[in-house]
Amino acid sequence: METAAASLAPRPAQIRPPRSTAARPPCAIPFSRADWQTTCAAILATTSTNANGSPRVNGDSNNNMKPALADLDLLPPVSSNLPRPLSITDLSPAPMHGSQLRVAYQGVPGAYSEAAAAKAYPSCDAIPCDHFEVAFQAVELWIADRAVLPVENSLGGSIHRNYDLLLRHRLHIVGEVQLPVHHCLLALPGVRRELLTRVISHPQALAQCELTLNAMGLNVAREAFDDTAAAAEHVAAAGLRDTAAIASARAADLYGLQVLADGIQDDAGNVTRFVMLAREPIIPRTDRPFKTSIVFAHDREGTSVLFKVLSAFAFRDISLTKIESRPHRHRPIRLVDDANVGTAKHFEYMFYIDFQAPWRRNVFFLGLVADGANEFTLDRNVIVTESSVWTV
Numbered sequence: 001m002e003t004a005a006a007s008l009a010p011r012p013a014q015i016r017p018p019r020s021t022a023a024r025p026p027c028a029i030p031f032s033r034a035d036w037q038t039t040c041a042a043i044l045a046t047t048s049t050n051a052n053g054s055p056r057v058n059g060d061s062n063n064n065m066k067p068a069l070a071d072l073d074l075l076p077p078v079s080s081n082l083p084r085p086l087s088i089t090d091l092s093p094a095p096m097h098g099s100q101l102r103v104a105y106q107g108v109p110g111a112y113s114e115a116a117a118a119k120a121y122p123s124c125d126a127i128p129c130d131h132f133e134v135a136f137q138a139v140e141l142w143i144a145d146r147a148v149l150p151v152e153n154s155l156g157g158s159i160h161r162n163y164d165l166l167l168r169h170r171l172h173i174v175g176e177v178q179l180p181v182h183h184c185l186l187a188l189p190g191v192r193r194e195l196l197t198r199v200i201s202h203p204q205a206l207a208q209c210e211l212t213l214n215a216m217g218l219n220v221a222r223e224a225f226d227d228t229a230a231a232a233e234h235v236a237a238a239g240l241r242d243t244a245a246i247a248s249a250r251a252a253d254l255y256g257l258q259v260l261a262d263g264i265q266d267d268a269g270n271v272t273r274f275v276m277l278a279r280e281p282i283i284p285r286t287d288r289p290f291k292t293s294i295v296f297a298h299d300r301e302g303t304s305v306l307f308k309v310l311s312a313f314a315f316r317d318i319s320l321t322k323i324e325s326r327p328h329r330h331r332p333i334r335l336v337d338d339a340n341v342g343t344a345k346h347f348e349y350m351f352y353i354d355f356q357a358p359w360r361r362n363v364f365f366l367g368l369v370a371d372g373a374n375e376f377t378l379d380r381n382v383i384v385t386e387s388s389v390w391t392v
């Protein structure tokens with residue numbers, strides 16, 4: 001989920017510069033602050049807002065992104081951005097890419113997403129972005145090489161916004177990383193729990209600590225914030241003595257807050273799964289397990305098509321690791337009320353399936369996908385729109 005505090009004015013979508021030396025990601029961005037701000041200004045200049053208020057980069061009416069590289073002075077000349085041949089790096093297992101990759105994540109330094117980026121690509125330059133969509137755009141515009149974004153949490157469930165963005169952008173899943181999420185309650189030095197009237201954090205973090213906060217007697221107002229570390233930064237920057245933030249211990253260090261309580265997540269095994277995204281797909285290693293992700297829709301009413309699709313997996317002994325459905329934007333159902341006013345309701349769905357299978361069976365299965373939907377699904381009314389394969 002990507003939500004801003006109701007009481008806070010929405011901030012413009014932008015890639016954030018590192019704020020200070022203390023607040024830099026583990027591996028510094030190789031620009032000066034001034035250079036970085038010029039880059040941000042350039043990407044913002046290419047960003048327009050569509051009717052729904054979501055940012056777009058030179059998008060057409062279908063929200064298809066077109067990189068505006070010529071506008072970005074700091075980027076390499078356009079000619080070097082033409083598609084390049086796959087190199088050995090592209091073919092190696094994704095988590096080993098490592099050295100000096102620029103990796104976009106959503107949030108500010110100290111966010112769990114920054115830790116996930118560092119876990120996925122240990123010597124990367126982590127690039128903070130205000131919104132998930134900006135992280136997608138940063139990769140599409142070659143400002144970053146990869147994006148690392150959360151898709152689900154063991155307590156809070158799926159992060160639907162990123163499922164939707166995966167369909168609207170042309171990036172490939174090239175890996176995944178799981179991050180144990182250990183939350184702390186942070187406040188200004190000297191503040192006692194009894195003084196608190198408000199707890200702020202990312203909505204997922206608030207949900208993950210709900211029971212523990214209540215058990216601690218903190219039945220105070222909760223407020224949603226863009227990300228956990230931004231909440232911590234806000235408490236520190238605004239000198240709020242009545243407000244605590246839920247964030248990481250690293251955020252406490254970065255923003256000079258004290259840890260009032262440690263490990264406040266409702267489940268000790270709280271884990272968030274992040275996907276690693278790139279412009280080019282990878283060929284996964286055959287000596288390691290790997291996952292395939294597909295997205296499909298069907299144009300028939302009723303549940304039997306879904307049943308047939310699922311049976312295609314069952315008959316081949318292919319394990320599904322995740323199934324998710326999202327409203328189909330292009331096929332809304334039109335409802336008419338008593339006053340004969342029509343509204344679009346999204347009760348038709350896109351289905352996302354992740355599956356894991358031995359290499360041979362997986363190749364066979366993907367072959368069927370590539371062959372066309374008929375064979376793959378045993379039903380000609382199913383359309384597969386996306387697929388990615390990665391090593392886990």
Ligand SMILES: O=C(O)C(=O)C[C@]1(C(=O)O)C=C[C@@H](O)C=C1
Nearest residue numbers: 111112113150202204227228272
């Ligand atoms: O706010 C952060 O620190 C994030 O990285 C975001 C996020 C999320 O989107 O779910 C990531 C992991 C945690 O589950 C809580 C929040």
